[in-house]
Amino acid sequence: MPKPIPPTIRFVSPSKSVEALQAAAAPVAAFARELEYRDWLTAHSHERGQLLYAVDGVMQVRTSQGVWIVPPLRALWVPPNVAHAIRMLTRVSMRTLYIDPARAPALGARCRLLEVSVLLRELILALLQEPVDYAADSRGGHVGALILSELARAPAIPVEIPWPNDRRLVAICEAILEDPGRQFVLADWAGIAGASERTVIRLFPRETGLQFRHWVQQVHLSEALVRLSRGDPVGVVAQALGYKSQSAFSNMFRRALNEAPTRYLQREEKLRVAPGRPPSQ
Template sequence: MPKFIKISPSIESQQKLAMPITVVRRSIAANSVVSKHSHKWGQFVYANKGVLLVVTDSDSYVVPPEQGVWLLPEIEHEVTAITKVALTSFYFDNDLLERLPAQSCVLKINNFLKALILEANFITNDYIWSGADGLLLRLILEKLSLAPNVIFQLPFPKDPRLLTMLSMIQKEPSNRYDLRQWGEIIGASSRTISRLFKSETGLSYSIWRQRLNIQIAISQITKGESISNISSLLGYESPSAFTHMFKVNTGMTPSFYRSKE
């Protein structure tokens, strides 16, 4: 297991917003963790390079290339750089939030929006809101409001029995216990487990488990692990079976998430 290094949130992110939309650029070394913090405003985080893991009190989000995570105001979150990351954060004044999703989520970034975000990296935060830079940022806001949600959110259960399951799966991702077997381990019927997963995460156990597998897989892929080893780690019968599951659920082959650096 790599040793993770704790780092502080950026100074800019803790100050009062001077502009309706503030842009913050930051590079984070691999295996670094930005300590848990929150903002009084909405935040959109986009990794220009690398892969992030964003964890709140209720969910975890893998943020791979071509996606970004939207966080509501006052949401405590911790950010982990799975690989070396160059990121751009946009902080939105609360008066602008009605245009953005009502829940924290991961958004898919198309090529046009990606180009706008990269151009915004050159904006300094003394720009003129009514000028060209302000227009660019308002266009980013508009395009984010239209961006589709993608499935990299993993809701956390709260029930101690389900947390026991989660802990065991994280320690041994290859286990393929069904709900009857889990019931024998944690002392609950398969029906109870099924009901708890649906009520606490909004997902069935099978879908929740697939999302967890996808998060683990993306983390391993970006570190350079082979598809064969990842397939074995997650308990799939073959690399092709794993690749099929991955593509069905993400729309991309695993190689799409391979680090380009």
């Protein structure tokens, strides 16, 4: 698993109260926690699957397989027993679920970034008001059942940053993650790792399954989702990510996600003002 340590980072241990939730009789258990910017939840895993969600704030989640950036209105499904570390890129109001995987087979055995509907968000908040040991025929039981129903139909977002093992590629990937809009050509990135361009081109598909430019595109998409979710105009996002024009960025976004960024931004704005949406920190 990647192990960069940014300055002023504060390592935080997973809450001990989460351990009790793994043995809950109910199929879905909810948990809330407030975390600060640069808090880092050290690598850990759970017996249950976890829906990592925050009503406010942005998280970076790392496993041995990849990195995901999780903004509000999105959630990351982490299957049971998958070790993951979580870095807070802002203050985060985490509202997460622990789910019996047998009751949610559609979520699968791989990490996936999911859309969170207004209904699902409100159901998560509602379950937090219920006791952990709620009965199946109680309000908590009905809310839990509705959560599983919503999750079964939640659209997956095809954005994932696969992670290499080769130390030279790791150095390049960390540098790009820290500054996605940096205007470097391949030779510049290769120089960071002390490798040749040829070596980088050869190793990236073997280590990540993606060509270098496609890997960078996944980073750009992840950053774009975060910026659009907070209301940044499309032109501002394109410029921040180093695109020569808004149309070049829009074409890349549309090809990858089958949706224009302007339409995506409009949907985000509607969701941000939906009833029950907490104000941004």
